[in-house]
Amino acid sequence: RGKFAQVRRCVHKETNKTYAAKTIKKRRRANDVSHEILHEIRVLLTASQSERIVKLHEVYETATEFVLMLEMAEGGELQRVLDEDDSLPEHHCRCIVRQIVEGVQFLHRSNIAHLDIKANVKLCDFGISRILTKGAELREIVGTPDYVAPEILQYEPISLATDMWSLGVLTYVLLSGHSPFTGETKQETFCNITNGSLDFPSYLFGDVSEEAKDFICKLLVRDPKYALYIIHYIIHYIIFTIFVPIIKTLFLTQGSIQLSGLFETRVVGHRKQWST
Template sequence: MSKLTHELCLNPKHVGLLSVKDEFVEGLIRQEPITSVYHVEQAPFARGKFAAVRKCTHKQTGVEYAAKFIRKRRRAMDHQQDIMHEVAVLRLAGAYSTLDGARIVRLHEVYETPSEMALVLEMAAGGELQWVLDTGEDEQLSEHLVVKFMRQILEGLCFLHDHDIAHLDLKPQNILLTGRFPDCDIKLCDFGISRVIQPGMEVREILGTPDYVAPEILNYEPISLSTDIWSVGVLAYVLLTGFSPFGGDNKQETFCNISQNNLNFQDDCFDNVSPAALDFIRATLVVNQNGRLTARECLEHAWLQGPQPSPPGTPRKTFPPVVSVVSCLSCSQCSSSAQCHCADKLGSPLLLERSIIC
């Protein structure tokens, strides 16, 4: 991790996590009430089991932000290390804000209370990409627009991978629109389950979202940067068609489809999709991690490098909106969504879907 800023370091106690050096923590985290600086709306506009995102407005400047309030203790366990890891990733991106890190949502300030930490983030005026899919506006996602969004997603991912960080939860809910759709750019958010991947240090954890999770997660195999590339392929498929490539009638069927790579391109979904797009999806949805493209190779793929497949406004078929999945994987023995010890007794932990936002 030679590209870390002077205030960041690898967490010595938790493999895969970044940390803010002790001498910088006091100056980074503000202890006064956030309400003394911001008007904070009571009702959250996004919520998970352990976090809520509220709109807040700076009292002096009038600038709007999104405040992500995260509980420090969950199931009687202290998760402050995980929160500080997310802070560290955001601080790293902020240090490179004029480069590839510009595709990462900006962190403005951090506040702490006895029970929560509040991450004050830039407000994405267009909301989540998932909202576009849920409201049926996906008919406007021409292949031309999908190419634009996929390039920007991969630009953000290249920044993370250049710093040995795997996002591990790429999905439309974690892709933010900077303005009104479709005349907007995108930014990546939610790094709560991201991990640092280093040679010689294996990271095996049960995390991710069922429809987007890679086979190695299901098999409890070591995670790599290529784990994100599987999710990139799923994203491309979803944005082009409005359907999940591996979605089954239940989570077990979905997991089986992923493990066996039961991938098909139905004619009624891909009539207006270019052959280059199909080739891109095939090159990313490869069970063997070593066989997948890297993030930069994805950007260099003919689909994203060549002429735009169709001009803006080209009519295309409409599809039912993708069902928003707000769940992650956890161990059915101990309910952990992080590294656990059940595999020592069972050979591999059992996967269970939990309705939370990681």
């Protein structure tokens, strides 16, 4: 639950299917942000063919808010798993990163930068995503502090490569349970992102392969032009040949937490009743 949005589990009374109802207020600090919500809806519709991105089923509108009926991604937020287990075994992390990369690839083919990749089973939360237009520069301060890319903090143009930094931070977090640049304050975190060095302490990465650490290093580069250059290399070489072996089914067996079951969904009719 956030200040301007909240997500509740709900069940369709006729089909007994579970969905996530995301309620978003139209106004924030007296400003109408309906256009931002409509942008999120547009991105979700654009990404509707990807199994790595949450599905949008229906949208309801009232005088004060929108309600987005979303696919309930089985397994919940990865952050909850991290909170319980501190970090993930490397072979589990490989599976998860591959799924996320496939979702990011889908977005990038439509020139959509997510800009808020975090620990979720499927890509979601497109409120600050941006559709990039050829020949136009976009400069904004957006993102979650621990995951934000240096070029955003330096107010340089945002590109698809900006997502590569967030993916690198996420991989580090999944493998260690810690963020690589977190400071005591938000300002210290930003300084670490802009100027700090990347370390792999043995007490956190003692059982992590050199290939995995190399993968992270190739993502966490501070020159977005270089990051854009290595996107092809990262995805096709490291993801599919070194860092990720062939995956048949993706499960977290510890604690019977399933991360792979793709939620069976369909668009349902207009007349329905929900229970929460």
